[in-house]
Amino acid sequence: MKKEKKSIYELLEEDIMESDLSLGEKNEKLSRLIKIRSKKVNILFAGATGSGKSSTINALFNMEVARVGVGVDPETQGLDRFELENLVIWDSPGMGDGFENDENYSRMLVEKLSETDEEGVPLIDLVLVVIDASTKDLMTTYEMINDVIIPCMGQEAESRLLIGLNQADVAMKGTHWLTEKNVPDDILLDFLERKSQSVQRRILEGTGLHIRPINYCAGYKEEGGQQRMPYNLTKLLYHIVMAIPGEKRLALADNINDDADMWTFDDQEEDYKEMTRRGFFQCIGDYITLCAERGKYRGEDIFGLPGKIFGSVLGGVYGMAKGAVEALFG
Ligand SMILES: Nc1nc2c(ncn2[C@@H]2O[C@H](COP(=O)(O)OP(=O)(O)OP(=O)(O)O)[C@@H](O)[C@H]2O)c(=O)[nH]1
Ligand SMILES: [Mg+2]
Structure with a gap:
């Protein structure tokens, strides 16, 4: 049986809501999230x-x-x-x-x-x-x-x-x-x-x-x-x-x-999993939290999220999404 999972958008929404940002900032991020969510x-x-x-x-x-x-x-x-x-x-x-x-x-x-x-x-x-x-x-x-x-x-x-x-x-x-x-x-x-x-x-x-x-x-x-x-x-x-x-x-x-199992065997030229995760994270950072422009982007805080970034590539993205807003804002 497939376990019920929250979408990455829902996780990000929760993250924004649970953060200690001001109401204004939360709304700003939520509206950016809505815009992103409408894209196919x-x-x-x-x-x-x-x-x-x-x-x-x-x-x-x-x-x-x-x-x-x-x-x-x-x-x-x-x-x-x-x-x-x-x-x-x-x-x-x-x-x-x-x-x-x-x-x-x-x-x-x-x-x-x-x-x-x-x-x-x-x-x-x-x-x-x-x-x-x-x-x-x-x-x-x-x-x-x-x-x-x-x-x-x-x-x-x-x-x-x-x-x-x-x-x-x-x-x-x-x-x-x-x-x-x-x-x-x-x-x-x-x-x-x-x-x-x-x-x-x-x-x-x-x-x-x-x-x-x-x-x-x-x-x-x-x-x-x-x-x-x-x-x-x-x-x-x-x-x-x-x-x-x-x-x-x-x-x-x-x-x-x-x-x-789909993601187990790759040539060893690069760490493609890590690079893929960064590709997704960049998107969260650039388009939702806008942390980069505020100079609060601390890559190592996110990519180091312990224990959550293994398993499938997808697991990694979920792991990152949850807590991303917090991590990005320190
Ligand atoms: N050994 C091997 N077989 C593969 C691989 N990828 C696909 N096949 C086999 O090649 C055959 C054709 O694969 P499909 O995915 O149906 O090919 P398709 O391009 O969608 O074909 P059409 O829909 O007819 O255009 C199937 O028997 C697959 O199991 C591969 O990486 N290695
Ligand atoms: Mg086909």
Whole structure:
């Protein structure tokens, strides 16, 4: 059974109410919180059929609704919309399923990417293109990125378009996956790095934009059988969080998959959990408490909150949210 949880907005509201700020200050913060709470985040997942879009959505977020394909037919037939409170996820049907289908796919992308919200701002905050890292012929994918997505997004694509090289575990023939550690061996790591560079180069040549693909594995679960845990999912999440405008970021916090196993295996380049938490905290600080401008921001007080910041990434955010106002104001 799922335990009843308060939303991050509710926790922040409680925190503000319980603080010893003046009534005026409390009201000021509450009205900022209300403004933040009204913002929705829209993320669009695109990419070839079978690349793992639905699997990635399921791994990242608290949802078992984006159906994962098991057969040969593309599972996702239309542009699916999943709404998790303030987070809206668009999962697209399998591209690369015949010429006519691809034409429709492009049209659908152009339509969605041209849509604006009531303030005239593009509806889609972030596009995540999922690529199967084992695919040799990425022609259709490059066309989609260089000729459809980037022209729609313009220069903004450099910050609002992410490319995920998924299925890192099976990207190469042979056994190059270290099952125990759930990481690639050196040969596979080198292969993934070269793959990432080659995708980056093709986009640069085609559009002049610099976009660095992220290698990861969304994992999989066979019914009653084998299972592979995600790898570098925290890294991917970190880049997603940072690509979302600050005042909208909290919409993600409540919907991150709270199965801690999802967030266990990452490369050791950086502490992505910590960086992700900071990304969320920055949002609370900048947009609700406005502590930064008052010079009262004391990072170590918050990030040191004992015992609360372990477990899933989400747990960390909750841990931080509770007491955040106090900690920020000393
Ligand atoms: N080994 C491995 N398999 C994966 C990974 N991600 C996805 N898969 C498998 O790849 C297959 C396709 O995954 P989906 O998530 O359905 O792909 P999709 O992009 O949503 O496909 P369409 O909806 O048809 O466009 C499924 O059998 C997944 O279990 C991964 O990281 N590693
Ligand atoms: Mg799908």
